[in-house]
Amino acid sequence: MAAPAPRSAAIQIVRPNASAPAFKPAAQPQQPQPQSQSQVASPVTKTRTDNTQRLCRNVLIYGTCKYQDQGCPFYHPPPGVDPTLLESGTQNPTPLQAPLAATQVPPAQDAPRSAGLGVAAPVFVPKTPNPVADVPSQPSTPSVHPGHLWPQASDTGLPGSTDGSAMGYDEGMLGNHQGMESNMYMQQPSRHTLDYHLYTSPLPHVSNPPISTAPLHSFFIPDDLRRVLQARQDAIQALPSGPTGLPAELGVYHTLVPLGHPVSAPSRVWGHPSPVYRATSGVDGNVYALRRIEGFKLVNEQAFGAIDTWRRLRHPNIVGLREAFTTKAFNDNSLVLVYDYHPDSTTLLDEHLAPDPPPRIHNHPRQGMPIPERVLWSYITQIANAIKAIHASGMAVRGLDMSKVLLTGKNRVRLNGCGIMDVLAYDANTPIAMFQQEDLVSFGKLIMHLTCEFFQPGQHPSGPLDHITRHYSPDVKNIVLFLISKPQPSKSIDDAIRLSGMRMLNELDAMQMYVDVLEGELGGEIENGRLVRLLIKLGFINERAEFELDPRWSDTGDRYILKLFRDFVFHSIGVDGNPVLDLSHVLTCLNKLDAGLDERIMLVSRDDQSCLVVSYREIKSCIEVAYGELRNAGNPMRGLR
Numbered sequence: 001m002a003a004p005a006p007r008s009a010a011i012q013i014v015r016p017n018a019s020a021p022a023f024k025p026a027a028q029p030q031q032p033q034p035q036s037q038s039q040v041a042s043p044v045t046k047t048r049t050d051n052t053q054r055l056c057r058n059v060l061i062y063g064t065c066k067y068q069d070q071g072c073p074f075y076h077p078p079p080g081v082d083p084t085l086l087e088s089g090t091q092n093p094t095p096l097q098a099p100l101a102a103t104q105v106p107p108a109q110d111a112p113r114s115a116g117l118g119v120a121a122p123v124f125v126p127k128t129p130n131p132v133a134d135v136p137s138q139p140s141t142p143s144v145h146p147g148h149l150w151p152q153a154s155d156t157g158l159p160g161s162t163d164g165s166a167m168g169y170d171e172g173m174l175g176n177h178q179g180m181e182s183n184m185y186m187q188q189p190s191r192h193t194l195d196y197h198l199y200t201s202p203l204p205h206v207s208n209p210p211i212s213t214a215p216l217h218s219f220f221i222p223d224d225l226r227r228v229l230q231a232r233q234d235a236i237q238a239l240p241s242g243p244t245g246l247p248a249e250l251g252v253y254h255t256l257v258p259l260g261h262p263v264s265a266p267s268r269v270w271g272h273p274s275p276v277y278r279a280t281s282g283v284d285g286n287v288y289a290l291r292r293i294e295g296f297k298l299v300n301e302q303a304f305g306a307i308d309t310w311r312r313l314r315h316p317n318i319v320g321l322r323e324a325f326t327t328k329a330f331n332d333n334s335l336v337l338v339y340d341y342h343p344d345s346t347t348l349l350d351e352h353l354a355p356d357p358p359p360r361i362h363n364h365p366r367q368g369m370p371i372p373e374r375v376l377w378s379y380i381t382q383i384a385n386a387i388k389a390i391h392a393s394g395m396a397v398r399g400l401d402m403s404k405v406l407l408t409g410k411n412r413v414r415l416n417g418c419g420i421m422d423v424l425a426y427d428a429n430t431p432i433a434m435f436q437q438e439d440l441v442s443f444g445k446l447i448m449h450l451t452c453e454f455f456q457p458g459q460h461p462s463g464p465l466d467h468i469t470r471h472y473s474p475d476v477k478n479i480v481l482f483l484i485s486k487p488q489p490s491k492s493i494d495d496a497i498r499l500s501g502m503r504m505l506n507e508l509d510a511m512q513m514y515v516d517v518l519e520g521e522l523g524g525e526i527e528n529g530r531l532v533r534l535l536i537k538l539g540f541i542n543e544r545a546e547f548e549l550d551p552r553w554s555d556t557g558d559r560y561i562l563k564l565f566r567d568f569v570f571h572s573i574g575v576d577g578n579p580v581l582d583l584s585h586v587l588t589c590l591n592k593l594d595a596g597l598d599e600r601i602m603l604v605s606r607d608d609q610s611c612l613v614v615s616y617r618e619i620k621s622c623i624e625v626a627y628g629e630l631r632n633a634g635n636p637m638r639g640l641r
């Protein structure tokens, strides 16, 4: 076999054994392909792997293949058959199912897992072909490639990235779900849990172990932060175990999932049962919290007037209101208010006082009572900040209660359910200033509630104030006394903020320190993302079955160097013959590659007969060239370049 001809002139070829055969890649033993669970389970999928003949890429890309009559070894569909509806890995190509007709199968214990992005590799099993339903009768159906279910840029006619240095991307995945049929969301496959072992397994050995092993963990996001963020993702995806009895669609919203307590009792604030549902918008694909007020009939359209003002109010301590509407979809008269969804959140009541709070995904212990003064001031500061913003925009909270303060992160609170009272108890005659004064009194009661478990609405404040005097600083008592004092025009939230004094600065410090920490973590993750992009590029190139009608494309020229480099990075074997799983080696190599260092490494062929001495800079340019070839494959102008 002819030796592959590396293009880079600077590369030296060293033959340690003169009598060795010409330089060539090691023969690849024909490994039996591991079968995924779907392949075992589905006879349809099994036939795909038997004796397959590949659909010609030229037909897929250009619609025709000029080599068809000159012995092109690939499958060419008969005229009139849309090649994009055929599966390219089968001898008797069958039209593929539309993506949403696929069923997702949970992976078996030993099924191949995804390689590091933290998500289990989905295994899709197409339905048994239905000769009636599956004929290519829907010209608008996006073409589907075997192995994945997303349309490619070449299929959609979308140009790839014009920036030579950037990765191309599939614009079909950019999250603009407008125009998608809403019923496609209904067919949500059951969700796989994340590959948590990718994070929690012990880290591999590092070549030069530091004195402390703690720096090993600095490769990744800290465990506690990761768990919180993953719990939020899980909360967004979690599906109820059984039927919910809820409508499949509610306007543009679908996939309604109840949140909070399963039993819907009248709300302690609004008097009506007011369940909350998580729902997905068919317009923007985002997830929202839908608050339904059961049994409410709107009699005065003007009651919706305040909703517009609430919609415009955006504040970090207020749950944003998006829209409100009435509906009969629940077989009653219901008012629905759509709020921003804060996954895996709870209320101050459930976090500190409720005896039986609904479970959360992130299984951290409840804070309970008593609330430390530092945390108490954090709550006071944030709630005062929210009230100030609301009063400044000419509104009132009207219904400040522990159950309506949402805890969305560590000591991070937001006022929830804003605007509901303005519709439920529409009152154009009472001046807003009166409602604002009521807010201040409610705020004072809320602080008493947070400091004394035994406080009951209507109770004389002397008992709770005594308790506060004994357990908290005088400043807490002073602010409570101010807030619950008799309403008067001069009393405002500004005075309460003034009373908090320097405590506000503590909050500012804490926030800024937290931002610093998060920015540090973000910087680390950017580096990880950079390496993943590099690996994706390598993955596109390495072991590609055929390209440009050359079945050995990935084994020749520059690509051969990349193959050996991949072996060098990932497939090293130690002196004991065991695989070397050294994360720091991998990270070091990839970072040097990305930086394009002049440092040279020796790549050894698989048969140990030849080796290449090559610099990272040269390997990097090999990647650019090979990747550029792939990117230009779908570009009809490439011949003119």
Ligand SMILES: Nc1ncnc2c1ncn2[C@@H]1O[C@H](COP(=O)(O)OP(=O)(O)OP(=O)(O)O)[C@@H](O)[C@H]1O
Pocket: 259, 260, 261, 265, 266, 267, 268, 269, 270, 274, 275, 276, 289, 319, 339, 340, 341, 342, 343, 344, 345, 346, 347, 349, 350, 358, 403, 404, 406, 416, 417
């Ligand atoms: N905007 C939101 N985003 C995410 N989750 C929310 C949101 N609003 C409410 N929830 C969830 O719904 C749960 C119930 O909220 P709700 O305001 O109904 O509290 P509650 O204690 O049941 O009060 P009520 O007595 O008024 O029914 C909360 O614990 C929270 O988990």
